[in-house]
Amino acid sequence: MTGITVLHQSATIGGLQDQGTPARPLTQPPCRLRGIDVELAGAGGNDSGVWECEPGRFERQLPNAEVMHILAGVGTFTPTGEEPLKIRAGDTLFFPANTTGEWHVQETVRKVFVVMAM
Incomplete structure (x- = not known):
């Protein structure tokens, strides 16, 4: 056995658990x-x-570096002190450690992510 995990059709897969x-x-x-x-x-x-995140706005508090690929949805991320970045399905983002700012999710966003250990 290889230990490979496959999430088929992750853009639409069900069974996501509530994370508050x-x-x-x-x-x-x-x-x-x-x-x-x-x-x-x-x-x-x-x-x-x-x-996955429903529409709304919130501050990014994660101090870790993160790589994400947006599977579905539309929003913006505004890094602190910078211009908003428009985000939509198909985009890949590379967040350096200690990136702060504001997420504004207009259409439910779903992403695949890897958060780097500090």
Whole structure:
């Protein structure tokens, strides 16, 4: 057995688990988060999986570097002190460690992510 995990059709896969709301929501009610965490042997403590966020706004609080590929949805990310970046399905983002800013999700966003261990 190879230990390979396959999430078929991850853009539409069901079974995402409720993950509550963002730590710093900027809209009320706060947007809901769902996801599937995927344990990856040999990843050295990096976290990975599929994550989804309903429409709303919140502050990014994650100090870790992150790579994400947007599977579905539309939104913007505005890095602190910079211009907004338009984000949509098909985009891949590379966030350096300590990237702060504001997410504004207009259409439910679903992404595949890898969060780097610090």
